[in-house]
Amino acid sequence: MNRLCNLLEIEAPIIQAGMVWCSGWKLASASSNAGVLGVLGAGSMHPDVLDEHIKQTKQHTKKPFAVNLPLLYPEIDQHLDTILRNQVPVVITSAGNPKKHTSTLQKEGVKVIHVVSSVKFAQKAQEARVNAIVAEGFEAGGHNGRDETTTMVLIPAVADAVELPVIAAGGIRDGRGMLAALALGADGIQMGSRFVLSKESSAHQLFKSEIQKAEEGSTQLTLKELTPVRLLKNPFFQEIQKAYDQGANIDQLKALLGKGRAKKGMFLGNLEDGELEIGQVASYMNDLIPAKEIIQNTIQEYHSAINTVEKNTF
């Protein structure tokens, strides 16, 4: 009996991460149909776009799905309204204080999961009475915690500190990682980067190709003075490094980043000037396959990893 499956009414305790510019209704509905939790990334959607993606998701799956909602998003109230109006079953909140909206959502029957990067934030989320926690390590793509705590270190500490179901995120790309996460004390996993490299992800084809070509050490956490973010080391990343070398201050970094960099890189495929957010696992993935296959493979590998461990006994 897995309590995350029970809570979310899914078959396998896997969440397909909601990611800016990569996870629209095609990916979310494909994931949900394959028995896990599909998630829409609202951080890159205006309210009317989110509304359309929710409606499409509902048309393409009868199973539960979620919306990922960065709480610092400027159009947050309209997003909340859109979510409630469409009776979205689960919301995954991130980047902000979960206290403010959790009870509003739960009163309307929405389950709330909050993303954290430390024990301290996990405890705060528990105090805010969320239903579950995603604990995300340093190796994850995109925005990231300031302490740089890795998944291996973070998960047992969070599992010891809270009673709630814990979902491990960061550095997981297959069933071996899934078993590792559950061994560390998690109830389930969230995979992001692995689903960016799926047929259904809305990442630009050129971005997907860059992920396939990524070598060891091809990603790095940067812009720690603003919001830490893990990026592929493309020309824009090199520009940031050059700014650091020249002693850039926070305002200069903000000016360099500007607006719309993630859309430019991940959605429009501008590999030179865009931000390409992806996790460390990008260095070790090549196969661009349907979400369903990613999920089936992960579950199968999970079970064979259990067999491997049993054979390795001492």
Add this chain to the structure above:
Amino acid sequence: MNRLCNLLEIEAPIIQAGMVWCSGWKLASASSNAGVLGVLGAGSMHPDVLDEHIKQTKQHTKKPFAVNLPLLYPEIDQHLDTILRNQVPVVITSAGNPKKHTSTLQKEGVKVIHVVSSVKFAQKAQEARVNAIVAEGFEAGGHNGRDETTTMVLIPAVADAVELPVIAAGGIRDGRGMLAALALGADGIQMGSRFVLSKESSAHQLFKSEIQKAEEGSTQLTLKELTPVRLLKNPFFQEIQKAYDQGANIDQLKALLGKGRAKKGMFLGNLEDGELEIGQVASYMNDLIPAKEIIQNTIQEYHSAINTVEKNTF
């Protein structure tokens, strides 16, 4: 059947890491006597000191033990001579090219394990015909790889790339971490920081107390331009950060580091001016216990983690 246990003739596939200033004969013999591989850290020993520690280890245990040998060490030839003269059964090499000394050691019956931080270096170690590989992630204490790849990401990639037994290191402090490592494809684990906080470690009592007091985010990887090293954020660490803020170049960083900082901090207990090398797990450990208890706990937790995973089935 565990092939690492077979190779090293130990009961549980655990290596107590050889660490500068922390792992002398007391820790190594206690670890070996408890059924795992105890390791002397030769990186902080002159040849006559190493000789004495090997002799003491042999007097206090009849079981296999190892010496950790940083290959860039200036007195390397005398160390190799000391190791061969004393018939040390296993050598763990790090920080250098394993090609040079592996066959010399193996011809004399010594098993050679090499420490790597990437798939590329793992493959090179395999080409050098070492007997096993330690793959160490970003969360580990002390000196560290340039790619910043975490244990969660590194282990499956290394396990896929080489045939040799793989030992996971970095971020492991209990049996949950051990099961995670084996799930990821490792054959065994190496724990360092966990053994720094043991009764038998030669770390200064004040350093041990600092580890017990460490909070979340208390360690950071720094001095990446020299040799990356993970340190507790003490006043010396803050001095480094200040130097960075003022745009210090490599020569200035080298001058600031100077010589003998690790001894000063870890062995002599100078918490202000010394280097305090420790892994991210320092934030989540408090109990200063005998090595034997660490090992027994880890094995017990490993088996109960298997039970937890089985109960979590879906």
